[in-house]
Amino acid sequence: MTGTSSTVEVVAPDGAPEIHTGSDLVGELLPLVQLADGDIVVMTSKVVSKAEGRVVRSSRDEAVTAETVRVVARRGPTTIVRNRLGLTMAAAGVDASNVAAGSVVLLPRDPDGSARGIRASIRVRTGRNVGVVITDTAGRAWREGQTDIAIGAAGLLVSEPYAGRTDAHGNELAVTQPAVADEVAGMAELAQGKLSGRPFAVVRGRADLVLPPHQHGPGAASLIRAEEGDLFGYGAREAVVRALRGDPGDRAPFGAPAAADELRAVITDVLGLIPTPTGRDGGMLTVTFPRGLARALSALAFAHGWEVLATDSPSDVRLRPARP
Known part of the structure; x- marks a missing residue:
């Protein structure tokens, strides 16, 4: 009997320098990895934000207020909000770690746009057709702990709709739709770690998710559920x-x-x-x-x-x- 197998690899290289406003992210990435067609390049939102000048002098509370569209729930010191990107996150995604005292890092203004720019730059410099995912860390309702999710994406199928397909027993699937961009983000974070200084990763083995060079796809914004469709719009x-x-x-x-x-x-x-x-x-x-x-x-x-x-x-x- 001949079996089949599937292998997905993640490489998170060491050696990335400190990122500052104006840093060339693609220029910093390329010496660290050898890219191939069908790879998915993953970058943390923090380095994208730093390169785009999204580090601001502000208290965390002031920045959270400025980035908040509405408060979803508040319990003691924890505030969950829907931010200007439509993401529901603790503290609006504002990050006060790994920056100078008195400064905070805001999320990119347009994460999908940032991903498209990175993808296009990689194509110009290497000729490779890759997908790009920009990640951030988020909690989940009903679950302890956090995991990385995709807040920006380009050149990638961000979800795989299975509705209408049948399983091995002939049962038709109705609502199954894996958010593969989020799965890629979580997989990359396992290799990157939180304190290891590895903001870049390359996921290899899912070239079927990568779109042709002239197609950027719907982006990670398409994974955000509309307010009127969210069953948990408030705490x-x-x-x-x-x-x-x-x-x-x-x-x-x-x-x-x-x-x-x-x-x-x-x-x-x-x-x-x-x-x-x-x-x-x-x-x-x-x-x-x-x-x-x-x-x-x-x-x-x-x-x-x-x-x-x-x-x-x-x-x-x-x-x-x-x-x-």
């Missing part, structure tokens, strides 16, 4: 507070409006009230309620993507799916 405590406050600007992280039957069931379960379907197609709900439950009813509606409309009766309200 548990924050979601309660936001729903009770009911600011229309907070709607997006709660997602698209729930079905009328779902909201009816929740109102009955939590408040003991029985909403009545109304409207031309039954897509609205009317609720008769005691005044003391008004705020709770509004919060439940808000959390499910609905809004409360006043009626002529002081004890009735009408609910409808919120409009964009």
Whole structure:
């Protein structure tokens, strides 16, 4: 019987110098490795940021505030935010390590653009067609510890959709879609380490993921889930507070409006009230309620993507799916 095997290699070379504003990252990389077509070049976001002049004089707290679009969750000294790149990360991805006191490193302004530039430069200087991944470290919901993820990518299939394929037993796969760019980032970090001074790595053995020279692909930004599609747009405590406050600007992280039957069931379960379907197609709900439950009813509606409309009766309200 003849078997098959698959081998993926990672090389993280020693010898990289300290990177400063204006450093030529490709020029620093090429003497350290021999590249081949189909390789995936991995660089940490820190060296990309340093080369691009993203080291700034600032306190960490001030920088985090400046890079934050909205706070997702806060527990003691830990703040998880959605940053200007759309990434959900601790401290907005701001890094105060391995820089002079009083300075911090911000993430690249356009990680996918940085990856495209690095890829093009490698092509010009070596003639090699490679993929490029720029990485940063992130935690994961439900899991302790951190791992590296791709925040920038070029010339690479960043995910492999398996939906519609069948397994060895004939079962059709529905939602399986490995985020291979993140897997490449995590694999590279195993070889790079955190304290070894190896900001570059080359992953070899997955040339099938590398796109033709004239195609850069969708980039790592395509792996960021849209706010309205994220089931965990806020932390548990924050979601309660936001729903009770009911600011229309907070709607997006709660997602698209729930079905009328779902909201009816929740109102009955939590408040003991029985909403009545109304409207031309039954897509609205009317609720008769005691005044003391008004705020709770509004919060439940808000959390499910609905809004409360006043009626002529002081004890009735009408609910409808919120409009964009």
